[in-house]
Amino acid sequence: MASNSSIAADAATVAANLRRVMAREDLTFDDVVAATGLDDRTLRALVRARNNPHARTLHKLATGLGVSVDELFRPPGRWSPRQLDRAANSLVDGVVARHSELFAHWSEADFDELYSRFGTGGQLTEEGILTAAQSTNARRDLWRQVSVILESGEAELLAEFVEMVYRRVTVRVSVKQADAAQAQ
Numbered sequence: 001m002a003s004n005s006s007i008a009a010d011a012a013t014v015a016a017n018l019r020r021v022m023a024r025e026d027l028t029f030d031d032v033v034a035a036t037g038l039d040d041r042t043l044r045a046l047v048r049a050r051n052n053p054h055a056r057t058l059h060k061l062a063t064g065l066g067v068s069v070d071e072l073f074r075p076p077g078r079w080s081p082r083q084l085d086r087a088a089n090s091l092v093d094g095v096v097a098r099h100s101e102l103f104a105h106w107s108e109a110d111f112d113e114l115y116s117r118f119g120t121g122g123q124l125t126e127e128g129i130l131t132a133a134q135s136t137n138a139r140r141d142l143w144r145q146v147s148v149i150l151e152s153g154e155a156e157l158l159a160e161f162v163e164m165v166y167r168r169v170t171v172r173v174s175v176k177q178a179d180a181a182q183a184q
Contacts, residue, residue: 015049017072021065036064085115088123095129102133
């Protein structure tokens, strides 16, 4: 059973993150009530950290706000690097707006990774942002294809192929490391 101080800390963290999301999205209490289906009294208690919310309440809150439940429990100090990444890559927002089709179905983690990238000499250029987006999308498509194959009768063939390629790559890396060690 969780201690009372742990429960109070969780409630305070949820409250701080809820207030942050509301400020970031410029949401009023009425907006959040409408989006989440929670009643006004429950929402005000959450914002004031007066109670520890039930899992069902957290799910409604996160879904309505368009965030993950994990985001509601992140320690407030963890947002500083994220804010720095966004400030350092100021071109990303404009590129996302102009090429929204490339960023369809992106998760918050995908955007975090994009914002955290840097090009030679500083922030990414528009070309660098588009290349990174295409790479992320290609990786997502590959994972989707692999998932389909793993659920089919061809899973064993895929596993054999992956093992063969993995051995080739790791042997090549081992040889390069051995050559580098000899050169020193």
